[in-house]
Amino acid sequence: MESKAKKRFGSYKEEDVIFLLKDLSDVQLEGKTEEREKNIQKGQHYSETLPIEYNPPEQYIELFLSTLKDYKQKVAACTAIVSEQIYQKSGEKTVLVSLARAGTPIGILIKRYIGLQYSINLPHYSISIIRDKGIDENAISYILKKHKGAKIQFIDGWTGKGAISIELTKACKEYEQKYHIKLDDTLAVLADPGHCTTLYGTREDFLIPSACLNSTVSGLVSRTVLNSAYIGKEDFHGAKFYKELFPFDVSNDYVEAITAEFSRLSFEKIQSAILNNQKEQNISFKGMEEVLAIKEQFSIDSTHYVKPGVGETTRVLLRRVPWKILMKDPLSPYVKHIVMLAKERNVEIIHYPNMSYTCCGLIKKVGEKE
Incomplete structure (x- = not known):
């Protein structure tokens, strides 16, 4: 399950995070957005392929930097709120396991705090972890074996x-049935606007700056892949490491900017x-x-x-x-960045005040109905 000659995966420092993912960097998995959407809507699972990732346009970077400036203290505070609760719960026995990839920078921040x-x-x-497919059981077993x-x-x-x-929750139940080991399915998140967990920083639907970018704020790692053509029974789920995007990588800058805010927080x-x-x-x-x-309402x-x-x-x-x-x-x-992206892609914005979320994206039906 783990290569002996372990090569670097992702742009984070190894002391911040270890990715338990099979390196699929040399496999062609990307397809055009429209074509990929059509295939997904025809029944192909989204985890079998990847969207194409580019170096972010300048206005995306500017947007990321401005939202980071505006919300870095809020992200730091939410990190502290979650971290304190995690530490109170399990203390030194805790092993942090972030869900790639949106969870990865948050896991690093919690570890640092x-x-x-x-x-x-x-x-x-x-x-x-992949919707409708479950969690990577090989990765869980590896962690439990390494950390008794x-x-x-x-x-x-x-x-x-x-x-x-x-x-x-479903994956933890299945793991217990198979291996007779009970896992805690409580998911720690910075923001829980959906009221889905008891361990959160806030329930306000605010902009976490890392949502503005893709791999360039997530250690240059792709979304995770579960495609039987490349992932065997003994393998971890897969992902790609976009080394070619190194010049545009802000993953460590993001983590450092939030970490710098921890000392300014009010403990009270x-x-x-x-x-x-x-x-x-x-x-x-x-x-x-x-x-x-x-x-x-929208059929x-x-x-x-x-x-x-x-x-x-x-x-x-x-x-x-x-x-x-x-x-x-x-x-x-x-929603400043949402408005910008919607205008750029010529997508209609509808004022919808009776909603607890700040906004909601609707995906277009692509191609003919099956």
Whole structure:
């Protein structure tokens, strides 16, 4: 499961994270967005191929830098709120396991915060979980074998409608049935607008700057791949390392910028936020109710084509074929980049005030109906 001559994967420092992913850098998996969307809507699983990733246009970089400036303290505060709760729960036995790839920079930030606050170097791995396919069981088994008595803490960036939270719970149950080892399925996230977990920084649907870019803010690592042509039964799930994008990589800059904010946080405010969060522990998946209502209102075939939340809407505009964007408040500072991307791609923005999310991306039906 692990190569003896271990070569570097991703642009992060190894002390920040170890990726448990099979290197598929030499495999041609990318396809044009329209063609890929057509294949997905015909039934091909999204994890079998990858969207093409380019060096980000200058305006994307400017957008990322401006949102980072505006929200770095909020991201740092949410990281601290989540980190304190993780440490209170399992202390030194914790092994941080982020879900590649949106979870990876968040896992690094949590590791760094706990390291600075408690002088403890927690192990941190990044592994794959795929909707409708489950978690990488080989990666989980590897971690548990390497860290006896470990308490795994799963980490992601944010929740949308809760698909990954549901997938994680299902995967943990299946793992227990197979191996008789119980895993904690609580997902730690910075933002939980979908009300899908009890371990979160905030339930506000705000813009986490790393949502503005793809691999260039995630260690130059692609989305994860599960394609039987390249992934054997003993392999970790796969991903590509885009070495050619090194000149445009801001992954470590992002992590350093947030880390620099930790020393400026008010411990009293962090503790107060934790107490407030502990009063708000209801997991209602209320976002899913709104998604179902949107699906009906706009005559959409599947909830898979409805992507709520700032992070998910950003992803729709960056790598899917967008149809419409719903916005609670088009003047909100959290949607400046969404407005820019929508104009660039000529996508209609609809004012949709009766929604708990800041915005919601609708994916276009591509090609003929099957």
